[in-house]
Amino acid sequence: MGFAHQAEKVEKKSSRKKKDGGEEETGCWVKLRFMGSCMSSRSRVDNSMSGRTGTHYERKPTKEKSRDQPVVPVSSTTGSNAESASSTPKFSEELKVALQLRKFTFIDLKLATRNFRPESLLGEGGFGCVFKGWIEENGTAPVKPGTGLTVAVKTLNIDGLQGHKEWLAEVDFLGKLLHPNLVKLVGYCIEDDHRLLVYEFMPRGSLENHLFRRGSLPLPWSIRMKIALGAAKGLAFLHEEAERPVIYRDFKTSNVLLDADYNAKLSDFGLAKEGPEGDKTHVSTRVMGTYGYAAPEYVMTGHLSSKSDVYSFGVVLLEMLTGRRSMDKNRPNGEHNLVEWARPHLGDKRSFFRILDPRLEGHFSVKGAQKAAQLAAQCLSRDPKARPRMIEVVETLKPLPNLKDMASSSYYFQTMQSDRARSNLNAKNGIRTQAGFVVRNGQPLRSLSSSNGPQASPSQHPHPSPKPKAKES
Numbered sequence: 001m002g003f004a005h006q007a008e009k010v011e012k013k014s015s016r017k018k019k020d021g022g023e024e025e026t027g028c029w030v031k032l033r034f035m036g037s038c039m040s041s042r043s044r045v046d047n048s049m050s051g052r053t054g055t056h057y058e059r060k061p062t063k064e065k066s067r068d069q070p071v072v073p074v075s076s077t078t079g080s081n082a083e084s085a086s087s088t089p090k091f092s093e094e095l096k097v098a099l100q101l102r103k104f105t106f107i108d109l110k111l112a113t114r115n116f117r118p119e120s121l122l123g124e125g126g127f128g129c130v131f132k133g134w135i136e137e138n139g140t141a142p143v144k145p146g147t148g149l150t151v152a153v154k155t156l157n158i159d160g161l162q163g164h165k166e167w168l169a170e171v172d173f174l175g176k177l178l179h180p181n182l183v184k185l186v187g188y189c190i191e192d193d194h195r196l197l198v199y200e201f202m203p204r205g206s207l208e209n210h211l212f213r214r215g216s217l218p219l220p221w222s223i224r225m226k227i228a229l230g231a232a233k234g235l236a237f238l239h240e241e242a243e244r245p246v247i248y249r250d251f252k253t254s255n256v257l258l259d260a261d262y263n264a265k266l267s268d269f270g271l272a273k274e275g276p277e278g279d280k281t282h283v284s285t286r287v288m289g290t291y292g293y294a295a296p297e298y299v300m301t302g303h304l305s306s307k308s309d310v311y312s313f314g315v316v317l318l319e320m321l322t323g324r325r326s327m328d329k330n331r332p333n334g335e336h337n338l339v340e341w342a343r344p345h346l347g348d349k350r351s352f353f354r355i356l357d358p359r360l361e362g363h364f365s366v367k368g369a370q371k372a373a374q375l376a377a378q379c380l381s382r383d384p385k386a387r388p389r390m391i392e393v394v395e396t397l398k399p400l401p402n403l404k405d406m407a408s409s410s411y412y413f414q415t416m417q418s419d420r421a422r423s424n425l426n427a428k429n430g431i432r433t434q435a436g437f438v439v440r441n442g443q444p445l446r447s448l449s450s451s452n453g454p455q456a457s458p459s460q461h462p463h464p465s466p467k468p469k470a471k472e473s
Helices: 029-033 036-052 088-094 106-112 164-176 207-212 221-241 296-301 306-322 338-346 351-355 366-379 390-397 411-428
Strands: 121-124 129-135 149-155 185-191 194-200 256-258 264-266 431-434 437-440 443-447
Touching: 106 129, 106 149, 106 185, 106 194, 164 185, 164 194, 207 256, 207 306, 221 256, 221 264, 221 306, 221 366, 221 390, 296 306, 306 338, 306 366, 306 390, 338 351, 338 366, 351 366, 366 390
Parallel strands: none
Antiparallel strands: 121 129, 129 149, 149 194, 185 194, 256 264, 431 437, 437 443
């Protein structure tokens, strides 16, 4: 998942208290959760510095630590660890390194991360552990923490789900693809058994953390649309502007990282594939990716195309609209799969309000939410040919972050909120509605058409939302 748990996991305290910024700390257990396999990897790292380099290890089965489950275990394509532990000269033939990448020694990165100490741990994915480090602005030497260039150092975990093949893909793609919405690869280390990658540090971590981490503040509507637009620009670059088209293949919230200004950047190119050439519409490959995000035709046939990425983008956009995960077994029956649950509402200009993230509390653009929902429906079309190109997605998203017609001032939204509050209150009191009557324990109590007049119902008395009072930009 790239280095998805960056800034949020650093410097956690064991006691729960409020920081100056008002965010509540979650305790050291958060950090320990990620350190099981990292510590075993670290012990091998330390042993290798004591003259044990070159040792071959057998791959051991491990449990996937991410909530996202791979469609097919990535490790099945990486070969044995004997391959990964082969001599460096062999790999130098495979490695197509861009001139701008810096080549680090292992000892430099060990010192830059303060000996891979737990306090430097940022997160963990299928590739391995990610540590915060500090290096020279224009060199490779380690520097004092808080000075020089802050970086994220990703280490290859030999017991993990990804291996040398994915490491090579990461260096190959990010070494030559430069774009504001792709995370910058600073350099790499390939030394004996060690495979490390050095990235720019993304201080706001992953989109996944901001959407789903317990205790996190809800992302404002304009920020959500800004992130969606930035991520779409990254995919559009890969599909339309790169020297040769690239299919990202693993687009999900944990792979969308955010800089200090919430600019979105795509990370983790270990599963990326070069797109089809000539008249071909797809490339055939083994099905790999993450359940809940992978396009249905790709899962069924192994036919991979840029429209597979478009589908994945639609899933992430839906997660941003609803505040729900793509797959969540903790939800009631019928709501486990986000796409199937939300699909019937996306085309309805009124009922889609009911699936929006309640934490937004009406602070979202009515027009923008309608357009975003329609766009998500197009991206999630079961027919790949009916999905838009990412460049079209970008054009649709461009105006959305700046729309000012807030739903909180919409008559329809206020009516819906009142109706929802009434339903919640009735449910709490053991009351339900049935065929126009209020029912408690199976006995009708009174007609809904009381002396106060008929109750407003969005489905029976639809009201168009008023035109925005503020000028749209």
